[in-house]
Amino acid sequence: MVYAGTPAFAVPALEALIDAGYRVAAVYTQPDRPAGRGRRLRASPVKTLALEHGLVVEQPESLRDPAAQARLAGHAPDAMVVAAYGLILPAAVLGIPTHGCLNIHASLLPRWRGAAPIQRAIEAGDKRSGVCLMEMAAGLDTGPVVACRSTPISAEDTASTLHDRLADMGAELLVDSFDDWLSGRISASDQPEAGVTYADKITTEECRVDWHEAADALARRVRAYDPWPVMRCHRDHAPFKIWAARSLPGFATTGVPGEILAVSDEGIDVQTGDGVLRLLRVQVPGGRAQAVADFLRGHTMHVGEILL
Structure with missing residues (x-):
């Protein structure tokens, strides 16, 4: 053959x-x-x-x-x-x-x-x-x-x-x-x-997070784009990669899409267009992908901060 x-x-x-x-x-x-x-x-x-x-x-x-x-x-x-x-x-x-x-x-x-x-x-x-x-x-x-x-x-x-x-x-x-x-x-x-x-072939343009989407859809896309091209948004004008996340359905919130609602070792909770997305593993330029608990030992994130 x-x-x-x-x-x-x-x-x-x-x-x-x-x-x-x-x-x-x-x-x-x-x-x-x-x-x-x-x-x-x-x-x-x-x-x-x-x-x-x-x-x-x-x-x-x-x-x-x-x-x-x-x-x-x-x-x-x-x-x-x-x-x-x-x-x-x-x-x-x-x-x-x-x-x-x-x-x-x-x-x-x-x-x-x-x-x-x-x-x-x-x-x-x-x-x-x-x-x-x-x-x-x-x-x-x-x-x-x-x-x-x-x-x-x-x-x-x-x-x-x-x-x-x-x-x-x-x-x-x-x-x-x-x-x-x-x-x-x-x-x-x-x-x-x-x-x-x-x-269709995956494009790098698809990896940009639209916080107006539902949390369930975003969580699936995070899993679908691991290991490439990796979902990402922007924080402080720099790429902020999201390697792992899960949706938290049923949370009653009043935040705007992209707003950080809670920060803990368990994850970073972000308001979406429908539901809350908990970020579990993230990466910033020059760093490696880390569990949120490890990431927060070297970085500070605040409730009310907006991810773009």
């Missing part, structure tokens, strides 16, 4: 295939990108794992290039497994593997097709998420589904914790289903027309 993936989400599946003894002819991953303060080129997590196992690594800028397509065809793959690769696979590429291309998608299709299914599921307040193995087609995550596995989304789940759980689930589901799919013992089913939603 050929495997295509780039970020940490794609690592467990590749590792599972290697451990199960499948022959991986080549690993496709995005080109090394500048990262860190020095902006040095950094290999993707998938490339790092592939090199550790001595696998051939391919890093084309695009798979629309006929030369890149010819090189892929030269690997003569029976199948191509894709997980968060990040590059579009044109129709010509989808037709190269004998049995087609199988994608590991982090949602219960047809809900949350697109780029950010994990974050959007938490943000929307979904009770469950999961992974699907999908035969890739020309549309955006529209292909028929081979198998799915689901998991509850808890009130404590962040994008980080759900990401890691789904990555492991995807790896297990792939190894459990792959032979049966290749041999035709299980077949794919078309996705239903009802229930289609799209998970």
